[in-house]
Amino acid sequence: SLKMASDSPESLMTLCTDYCLRNLEGTLCYLLDNETLRLHPDIFLPSEICDKLVNEYVELVKTDSIFEPHESFFTLFSDPRSTRLARIHLREQIVQDQDLEAIRKQDLVELYLTNCEKLTAKSLQTLVSFSHTLISLSLFGCCNIFYEEENPGGCEDDCLVNPTRQVLVKDFTFEGFSRLRFLNLGRLIEGVNVETLLRPLASLAALDLSGIQLNDVGFLTQWKDSLVSLVLYNMDLSEEHIQVIAQLRKLRHLDISRDHLSSYYKFKLTRRVLSLFVENLVNLTSLDISGHTMLENCTIPSMEEKMGQTSIEPAKSSIAPFRGLKRPLQFLGLFETSLCRLTHIPAYKVSGDKNEEQVLNAIEAYTEHRPEITSRAINLLFDIARIERCSQLLRALQLVITALKCHKDDKNIQVTGSAALFYLTNSEYRMEQSVKLRRQVIQVVLNGMESYQEVTVQRNCCLTLCNFSIPEELEFQYRRVNELLLNILNQSRQDESIQRIAVHLCNALVCQVDNDHKEAVGKMGFVMTMLKLIQKKLADKTCDQVMEFSWSALWNITDETPDNCEMFLNYSGMKLFLECLKEFPEKQELHRNMLGLLGNVAEVKELRPQLMTSQFISVFSNLLESKADGIEVSYNACGVLSHIMFDGPEAWGICEPHREEVVKRMWAAIQSWDINSRRNINYRSFEPILRLLPQGISPVSQHWATWALYNLVSVYPDKYCPLLIKEGGIPLLKDMIKMASARQETKEMAR
Numbered sequence: 177s178l179k180m181a182s183d184s185p186e187s188l189m190t191l192c193t194d195y196c197l198r199n200l201e202g203t204l205c206y207l208l209d210n211e212t213l214r215l216h217p218d219i220f221l222p223s224e225i226c227d228k229l230v231n232e233y234v235e236l237v238k239t240d241s242i243f244e245p246h247e248s249f250f251t252l253f254s255d256p257r258s259t260r261l262a263r264i265h266l267r268e269q270i271v272q273d274q275d276l277e278a279i280r281k282q283d284l285v286e287l288y289l290t291n292c293e294k295l296t297a298k299s300l301q302t303l304v305s306f307s308h309t310l311i312s313l314s315l316f317g318c319c320n321i322f323y324e325e326e327n328p329g330g331c332e333d334d335c336l337v338n339p340t341r342q343v344l345v346k347d348f349t350f351e352g353f354s355r356l357r358f359l360n361l362g363r364l365i366e367g368v369n370v371e372t373l374l375r376p377l378a379s380l381a382a383l384d385l386s387g388i389q390l391n392d393v394g395f396l397t398q399w400k401d402s403l404v405s406l407v408l409y410n411m412d413l414s415e416e417h418i419q420v421i422a423q424l425r426k427l428r429h430l431d432i433s434r435d436h437l438s439s440y441y442k443f444k445l446t447r448r449v450l451s452l453f454v455e456n457l458v459n460l461t462s463l464d465i466s467g468h469t470m471l472e473n474c475t476i477p478s479m480e481e482k483m484g485q486t487s488i489e490p491a492k493s494s495i496a497p498f499r500g501l502k503r504p505l506q507f508l509g510l511f512e513t514s515l516c517r518l519t520h521i522p523a524y525k526v527s528g529d530k531n532e533e534q535v536l537n538a539i540e541a542y543t544e545h546r547p548e549i550t551s552r553a554i555n556l557l558f559d560i561a562r563i564e565r566c567s568q569l570l571r572a573l574q575l576v577i578t579a580l581k582c583h584k585d586d587k588n589i590q591v592t593g594s595a596a597l598f599y600l601t602n603s604e605y606r607m608e609q610s611v612k613l614r615r616q617v618i619q620v621v622l623n624g625m626e627s628y629q630e631v632t633v634q635r636n637c638c639l640t641l642c643n644f645s646i647p648e649e650l651e652f653q654y655r656r657v658n659e660l661l662l663n664i665l666n667q668s669r670q671d672e673s674i675q676r677i678a679v680h681l682c683n684a685l686v687c688q689v690d691n692d693h694k695e696a697v698g699k700m701g702f703v704m705t706m707l708k709l710i711q712k713k714l715a716d717k718t719c720d721q722v723m724e725f726s727w728s729a730l731w732n733i734t735d736e737t738p739d740n741c742e743m744f745l746n747y748s749g750m751k752l753f754l755e756c757l758k759e760f761p762e763k764q765e766l767h768r769n770m771l772g773l774l775g776n777v778a779e780v781k782e783l784r785p786q787l788m789t790s791q792f793i794s795v796f797s798n799l800l801e802s803k804a805d806g807i808e809v810s811y812n813a814c815g816v817l818s819h820i821m822f823d824g825p826e827a828w829g830i831c832e833p834h835r836e837e838v839v840k841r842m843w844a845a846i847q848s849w850d851i852n853s854r855r856n857i858n859y860r861s862f863e864p865i866l867r868l869l870p871q872g873i874s875p876v877s878q879h880w881a882t883w884a885l886y887n888l889v890s891v892y893p894d895k896y897c898p899l900l901i902k903e904g905g906i907p908l909l910k911d912m913i914k915m916a917s918a919r920q921e922t923k924e925m926a927r
Contacts, residue, residue, distance in 0.1 A: 185612075189228065190228075190232075193225075193228050193229055193232050194232065194236075196229065197229065197232060197233055197236060197243075198236075198243065200213060200246065200249075201213075204216060204219055204252070205252065211247075212247075212248050212251075213246055213248045213249065213251070213252060214252075215252050215258060215259065219258060219259075220257075220258050220259075221258070221259050221260070222260055223260040223261055223262035223263070226253060226259045226260055226261050226262075227261060227262055227263050227264055230250075230253065230261065230264045230266075231264060231265050233249060234265065234266055234267055234270055234271075237270050238267060238268065238270065238581070238584065239581045239584065239619070239620075239623060240619075241622075241623065241626050241656075242656070245270065249275075250274075250275040250276075250278040250279055251278045253278070253279050253282065254278050254279060254281065255281065256281050256282055256283065260282070260283075261279060261282040261284060262282075262283070262284060262285045262286065263284075263285055263286035264284065264286070264287060264288070265288040265290070266287075266288065266289050266290070266292060267289075267290045267291060267292065268290070268291050268292060268293070269292075269293065269294055270292075271289065271292045271294065271295065272294045272295070273294070273295060273296055273298040273299050273302070276295070276299045276302045276303075277298070277299075277302050280302050280305040280306075281305070282306070283306070283308075283309040284306045284309060284310055285309055285310065285311050285312070286310075286311060286312040286313075287303075287306060287310060287312070287313050287314070288312070288313075288314040288316075288360075289314060289315055289316070289318050289321075290314060290316050290317060290318075290544075290545075291316065291317035291318070292317075292318045292321075293317070293318065293319055293320055294320070295318050295320060295321045296320050296321065296323055296324060296325070297321065297322060297323055297324035297345045297348070298324070299318075299321055300321060300322070300345060300348050304352065307350075307352045307353045307354070307356075308352070308354065308355070309355065310353060310355060310356055311355050311356060311357050311358065312356075312357070312358040312359075313353075313356060313358070313359055313360070314359075314360035314362075314384075315360065315361055315362075315364070316360045316361075316362040316363060316384070316386070316545060317362060317363045317545075319363065319365050320342075320365075322344055322345050322348070322364075322365050322367075322368050323342040323343065323344060323345070323365070324342075324343055324345055325341070325342065325343075326341045326342075326343040344365070344367050344368070346368075346369070348373070349372060349373050349374075349375065349376050350373060350374060350376050350377050351376040352376070353376070353377060354378065356377055356380070357379065357380060357381040357382065357402075358380075358381060358382040359374075359377070359380060359382070359383055359384070360382075360383075360384035360386075360407075361373075361383075361384065361385055361388065362384050362385070362386035362387055362388075362407075362409075362545060363386060363387040363388070364385075364387075364388050366389075370385065370388065370390060370395075371392075371395040374395070375395070375398075377399075379399065379401075379402040380399045380402055380403055381402055381403065381404050381405065382403070382404060382405035382406075382429075383396075383399075383403065383405070383406055383407070384405075384406075384407040384409075385406075385407065385408055385411065386407055386408070386409040386410060386545060387409065387410045387411075388411060389411060389412060390411065391414070391416075392416070393408075393416075393417055393420050393421075394416075394420055396420055396421075396424060397420060397423050397424070399424075400423055400424050400425065400426065401426060402426065403424050403426055403427060404426055404427060404428045404429065404459075405427070405428065405429040405430075406421070406424060406427060406429070406430055406431070407429075407431040408431065408432050409431055409432075409433055409434065409435075409464075409545075409546070410433075410434050410435055410438060411432070411434075412441050412442060412443055413432060413443040414442075414443060418449055418452065421453070421457075422452050422453065422456040422457070423456070424457070425456060425457060425458065425459070426459060427457045427459065427460060428459050428460060428461050428462065429460075429461065429462040429463075430453065430457065430460060430462070430463050430464070431462075431463075431464040431509065432464070432465060432468075433464040433465060433466035433467050433468070433509050433511070434466070434467040434468065435467055435546070435548055435549060436467040436468075436469070436512055437548075438548070441469075444468070444469050444470070445465060445468040445469070445470050445474075446470075446474075447473075447474045447496060447497055450465075450474060450495075450497035450498070451497040451500065453497075454497055454498060454500040454501055455500060458502065460501075460505065461505055461506040461507070462505060462506050462507040462508075463505060463507070463508055463509065464507070464508075464509030464527075464541075465509060465510065465513065465515075466509040466510060466511035466512055466513060466527060466538075466549070467511065467512050467513065467549075468513055469513075470513070470514065470515070474495050474496055474497060474515065475494055475495060475496065475515070475518060476493075476494055476495075476496050482519060484520075486519055486520060487520050488504045488520070488521065488522050488523060488524065489504070489520075489522065490502070490503065490504060490522040492520045492522075493520050493521070493522045494515075494518035494519055494520040494521065495515055495518065495521065495522070498522050501522055504522045504523055504524055505522060505523040505524070506523070506524055506525060507523060507524070507525045507526075507527075507537075507541070508521060508522075508523035508525070508526050508527075509526075509527045509538075509541065510526055510527060510528045510534075511527045511528050511529060511534075511538045511542075511549065511553065512529065512549075512552075513528070515528075516528025516529060516530050516534055517530045525537050527541050527542075527553075529553075529556050531560075532557070532560050532566060532567060532568060532572075533568070535553055535556045535557050535560065536557070536568060536571055536572060536575060538550075538553040538556075539553045539554060539557065539575045539576070539579060540575055543575070543578060543579045543582055543583075544582060547579075547582075547583045547586045547588070547589050548588075550579055550583075550589060551586070551588035551589045551591075551592050551593075554576060554579060554589065554592040554593050554596055555592045557572060557576070557596050558592055558595050558596040558599065561596055561599035561600050562599050565604070566600065566605070569600065569605050569608050569609075570608060570609075570613070572596075572600055573597075573600050573601075573609070573613060573617065574613070576593050576596050576597055576600065577597075577616050577617065577620050579593055580593040580594070580597075580620040580623070580624065581620055581623070584623055584624075584627055585627060587628070587630065587633075590624050590627070590628055590630075590633045591630070591632050591633055591636070593620075593624075594621065594624050594632075594633050594636035594637050594640065595632075595636045597617060597620070597621065597636070597640045598636055598639050598640045598643065601614070601617055601640055601643040601644070602643050603643070614644065614649060615649075615652065617640070618641070618644065618649070618650060618652075618653060619653070621637045621640050621641060622637075622653060622656055622657065622660060624636075624637050625637045625638075625660045625664075626660060629667075631671050631674065634664060634671075634674050635671065635673060635674050635677070638661075638664070638674060638677040638678055638681060639677060641657070641681055642677065642680070642681065646681065646684035646685055646687075647684065647685050647686075647687070647688065647689050647693075650685065651689075654685070654689075654693060654696075655696060655700075657681075657685065658682070658685060658697050658700055658702070659700060661678045661681055661682050661685075662682070662700055662701060662702060662705050664678045665678050665679065665682070665705050665709060666701075666705055666708075675709075675722055676720075676721050676722055676725075679706075679709065679721075679722050679725040679726055679729065680721070680725055682702070682706075682725075682729050683725050683728050683729035683732060685697070686702070686729060686732040686733040687732045687858075688858070688860065691736055691737050694732075694733050694735070694737045694740060695737055695739055695740070697733065698733060698737065698739055698740040698743060699739075702729075702733055702740075703730065703733065703734075703740055703743040703744055703747060703749075704743070704747055706726040706727075706729050706730050706733075707726075707730075707744075707747050707748070707749060707752060709722060709723075709726045710723060710726050710727065710752050710756070711752065713726075714752065714755055714756060714759060717759060719756075719759075719760045719763050719766055723756075723766065724763075724765050724766055724769060727756075727766060727769035727770050727773060728769045730744060730749075730769075730773050731769050731770075731772040731773040731776065734773055734776040734777060735776050735860070736776070736779070736860075736861065736863075736864070737776075738780045738782070738783070741776055741777045741779075741780050741783055742780070742782075742783060744773070744777060745777065745783060745786050749773075750786075750787075750792065753770050753774065754791070754795065756770060757770070757795065764804035764805040764809070765805065767799070767802065767804045767805070767809045768804065768805040768808040768809050768812065768856065771799065771808075771809055771812035771813055771816065772808075772812050772857070774787075774796075774812070774816050775812045775815045775816055775819075777816075778815065778816040778819040778820060779819055779864040781823070784819060784820055784823060784827070785827070785829075787816070787820060788820065788827065788828070788829050788830060789830065790830045790831070790832050790833070793817075793820075793830060793833060793838065794832075794833055796813045796816050796817050797813075797817070797833060797837075797838050797841055799813035800813050800814055800817075800841050800842060800844075800845040801841075801845070805856060806853055806854075806856065807849045807850070807853050808855075808856050808857065810845050810848075810849070811849065811857075811884075813845075814842055814845050814846060814880050815880065815884075817838060817842055818842070818868060818874070818876065818877035818880040818881065819864075819868070819877070821835075821838075821839065821842075821873075821874035821876060821877045822867075822868055822871065822873065822874050822877045824873045824874070839874075839876050842876045842880070843876055843879070846876075846879060846880055846883055849883070849887075851883070851886065851887055851890070852887075852890070852891060853887060853891070854891060855887070855888065855891065855892075859888065859896070859899070861899070861903065862885065862896075862899055862900060862903050862905060863903060865881045865884050865885060866881070866903060866904070866905055866908055868880070868881035869881055869882070869905075869908045869909065869911075869912050870908055870911060870912065872915060872916075872917030872918075875917060875918060875919050875922065878912065878918055878919075878922055879919060879921070879922045879925075882909070882912070882922050882925045882926050883925065885900060885905065885909075886925050886926075909926045912926055913926050913927055
């Protein structure tokens with residue numbers, strides 16, 4: 177079912193929501209006084225649509241760097257007569273006091289505020305407006321919501337330094353929240369009296385007190401007939417806590433797990449405590465005791481433990497106290513405990529670190545509220561993906577994507593998640609992944625590169641991009657990828673390995689793409705960036721992959737793109753060409769890449785006069801004799817000169833070397849090449865070669881062009897015969913055969 181889910185197209189509802197949010201002005205809204213968004217007066221939207229608009233908006237602001245948040249977005253939902261909200265999930269810095277204030281007239285049933293650190297006690301007052309309808313409320317990680325700003329009465333000197341003091345609100349309670357059943361107060365600020373806060377609530381069904389230290393939880397028994405879910409993650413427990421929990425007989429879900437790295441805990445779990453839970457909490461279907469140290473042995477003897485087929489029947493349980501369960505648990509959290517490695521665990525789903533299934537269950541269970549645990553679980557997944565084969569690939573990928581999206585600013589998750597993605601997207605898993613899923617991977621990788629200048633994240637992200645077909649799979653984010661890579665390459669201090677991967681990616685991105693893409697990337701500063709890299713390498717006197725890739729990238733980006741060729745000349749590209757030639761006379765790959773690029777420059781008529789200097793012409797002529805990289809360097813040098821000759825004797829504005837002498841050397845070079853040479857070159861179009869055929873001004877250029885075509889269509893007929901026909905080469909060749917000025921051997925070859 178996961179395979180199907182990842183493959184199916186987005187629903188029409190999702191597509192429309194996304195489109196409207198990205199084009200609010202053109203769809204639901206108009207701009208008042210050029211700044212405030214207003215809803216069109218004839219629009220009436222039910223809660224099914226409004227909830228989705230708000231929740232998707234929050235998601236887009238959080239995960240899509242190109243999406244611009246709107247100051248007045250929440251005011252669109254201020255009037256329940258035209259827009260209804262019922263269930264909304266708001267996160268992080270996106271939400272401020274005035275946003276909640278804007279929707280206070282709505283009859284909210286469910287309001288999740290997760291890590292909304294900008295909310296203050298003003299929002300507590302706004303919550304009261306929802307008190308008559310609210311059933312579910314989460315204030316998880318809203319660390320400032322119980323603080324208000326107090327203006328000191330007399331304004332002394334320190335008034336300027338600190339005009340407001342943060343004061344804890346002591347008098348707020350959930351008085352009047354008559355329908356509230358589900359409440360999450362995770363990571364509540366110290367100093368708030370939880371008991372007083374909650375006392376007015378008549379019948380709580382679910383309560384989450386993660387990360388709060390309460391020494392007395394006796395007050396929980398007031399809900400012993402209604403409480404079905406209790407989360408006390410990271411609370412240091414004592415015997416008193418255990419006795420209170422045992423009285424909450426309606427509990428179906430109990431979570432007393434902890435992060436074993438976060439602080440010192442006195443409490444140790446015993447066999448007796450687990451037995452007490454099993455005996456008293458008869459409705460229990462889910463229990464999480466992750467991170468706990470077992471004080472005594474809760475397991476059955478190891479001989480018996482290893483016997484028989486793995487079973488989830490309580491009677492066969494390897495954990496002795498769980499033999500008293502009536503039926504297997506739906507979920508049992510054993511992450512970072514020794515118990516998860518046992519054979520017979522009486523639960524359908526177990527979180528732990530024993531195998532892939534347990535690790536994935538852990539990532540799934542803890543991602544939203546416990547990034548500190550999730551990053552360690554993803555690290556385990558990374559090892560599984562790296563060393564063995566992942567059997568639940570799609571689930572693994574989707575969980576890692578979700579974690580990376582959810583915790584965009586958490587360094588540990590970004591490091592471990594980006595590393596896991598590299599292994600989960602490599603070629604052996606390729607067949608199992610849909611286009612949609614692979615695009616999601618690319619999106620989170622680019623988010624990571626944007627948010628994190630940290631070396632490890634950048635390297636992992638670049639390496640992961642190398643697992644994709646470039647440029648095809650990155651085309652939908654073309655501008656953004658290029659901007660990010662150029663950004664990496666323009667940093668003053670650089671990690672060698674990242675530099676190498678980034679240049680490789682840049683090169684691949686401009687290979688075989690349309691000219692408008694190349695022009696756009698050129699305008700982003702691509703040419704300049706590559707020349708700077710070459711300059712640095714020259715200064716260090718090193719010719720490595722970065723140097724070769726940079727020239728190769730320039731060769732690709734100047735192909736049939738005159739603007740980029742001009743940039744190359746304007747930024748002293750020719751000076752660097754000569755210096756590289758002099759510094760690295762033996763580097764064949766380098767020579768080929770440089771001459772390929774100059775071939776592109778020579779194809780642009782307006783730029784050719786800049787190549788017409790004694791120094792350049794001598795260099796090109798001498799390279800005609802080069803044996804570097806087979807015939808490639810000699811071939812490209814001859815190509816450059818063929819275009820220059822095509823401008824006629826009057827364009828030859830130099831005394832040395834003589835035009836005739838160069839022509840002679842060109843004939844000699846062409847005659848020395850093997851006509852069946854296999855080639856290290858890739859033509860997307862023959863247009864620049866074909867224009868050298870119908871002319872009589874330079875027979876040698878005509879001959880070079882005919883040789884090039886003959887070689888390519890005879891060595892690679894499947895690729896180049898159709899191209900020659902498509903671009904009208906046949907009539908041009910036929911006409912040339914009739915030309916008096918053409919040399920006999922050229923006509924033979926053309927025939």
